Amino acid sequence: MRIFLAGATGVVGRYLAPALIERGHEVVGTTRSSAKVESLRASGVEPVVVDGLDADGVLRAVSKSKPDVVVHQLTGLGTGADFKHFDRSFAETNKLRTRGTDNLLAAARASGAGRFVAQSFTSWPFPRTGGPAKTEADPLDPSPIAASRESYAAIVHVEEVVAGASDLAGVALRYGGFYGPGTSLGRDGEITEMVRSRKLPLVGSGEGVWSFIHIADVASATVCAIEGSATGIFHIVDDEPAPVRVWLPYLASALGAKPPLKVPAFVAKLLIGEMGVAMMTQIRGASNAKAKRELGWQLTYPSWREGFRTGL
Template sequence: MRIFIAGATGAVGSRLVPLLTGSGHDVFGTSRNERGRAAVDAMGVTGIVMDPLDATSVRAAVAQAKPDVVVHQLTALSGMSGNMKKWDQEFAMTNRLRTEAIDHLLAAAQASGVRRFVAQSYGGHWTNQRTGGPVKTENDPFVEEPGKEAKQSWRALKHLEDAVTTAAGIEGVVLRYGNFYGPGNALSRRGEMGELIRRRKIPVVGGGGGVWSWIHIDDAVAATVAAIERGAPGIYNVVDDDPAPVAQWLPYLAEQLGGKKPMRLPAWTAKPLIGEFGVLMMTEVRGSSNAKAKRELGWTPRYPSWREGFRTGIG
């Protein structure tokens, strides 16, 4: 197949390219500048300069590639501080890529007769409804009130998922990735989040009951290949088998990173520091089930639990 990857130099895109070419696909990858295009060319595929926020640029890029499949992997997450009180501000560009850019890509795909569209979404914790059991499926609704610091990000994800799954003439596939870890990511031994945890800058808040779902970056890429090649239209949680509360995974992760046990703070003390949204993430959020992705994509994570992944695959 001819596959167009919007965001081919990112965390997922750069790992996706070699797997797709190794399977015999003809890959086209975009970057926002000539330096990035050269990096894509160096992977042995066709690089295209594209401004994802410019409809004309997007339409021209997709028309050039004439793809069978368009893959949205556009984010702007590098250099983020992890400040939960400024969540929407830090995700402002990514939110535009999940709204404006997704609309441009879908319109370009429809104009070029693309049959399949695969898009990156999120399902690691905070988007899930916070009532009922600790683990949610794709059939459970999004949370209605994410926290005041994340309302714009919530709207952007909702827009992306609705747009992709209802686009006329398109087989729309949405992948709700869990929280990434592994080489080249913020959560790695040299990454920003890894450093914060090692330095005890991220505490266990309250009882630490917020349930998170994790996914190693290479497992996310493998699931993406499966979705491109054989996924039926719809939404899939791409997470490991082991959703777990903060009180379990954070101390274990700190140990694997060579740090001391995290501090513990009551919620009332933490709220001025990390905001309402941060407290909710640490105490009330719910994880996600990967049963549908395993069943329907024929995919199994190499790291079924963050326990093994943090120990041997964090990078």
């Protein structure tokens, strides 16, 4: 198949493009930087320089490519998430999830593409109540934390217009927290360095449940979504949702670092805000049963336990 990959030089795109090429697909990949054109070409990707927020430019690029599938992996998070000012740190990504998604969908329809696969996110958009692992059938939070409302609305927009599309096969992939080479939780990533220097403490009860996914498994799941026929929303996470009080000390041990410090929630709130405290003490994880069943997906790292030890 011929695949238009928007965001070919991003965290996911750098793994996804070679995985698609290895399986015999032709990949047209976008970048906003002309400096990255040659590296894309050298990897076997047909490069296109375009800004996802430029509707006319996106329309021209997709129409010229004549793809079978359009894949949306555009994000704009440059320096990591600021939990206290959550929406501010995700402002560019939110534009790409709203205007950018609309631009790519319009171009996909105009070019005759039959399938559209988009990146979404799981865990924190769920209600902070109930069991540790939510399914795709569970509703999202009707009352998101104030600092995250714009980011929440952007995620809802992606899922409504993509998974709800009636004129093409739409798939929204709710990724869990990335780890592995090239991510913020890689060998030399931002989060990893915070754990090594004991700057990522255990907040309050540490009962917030996180769902992780190795970046290689992100790519393999996305390939399954591109090549398959299933539509709708899928959780792309590993088999073991885990509370912070379990995974954070384990990660520190895997890195050979000292155990994390402990900070009361009321103190942490001054530094990381209500959203940050919720991430550490209240959020829920996700189940991957539907993705494994309907996409035929198999994980290389079924648990973050193995992944933290060997896959960073």
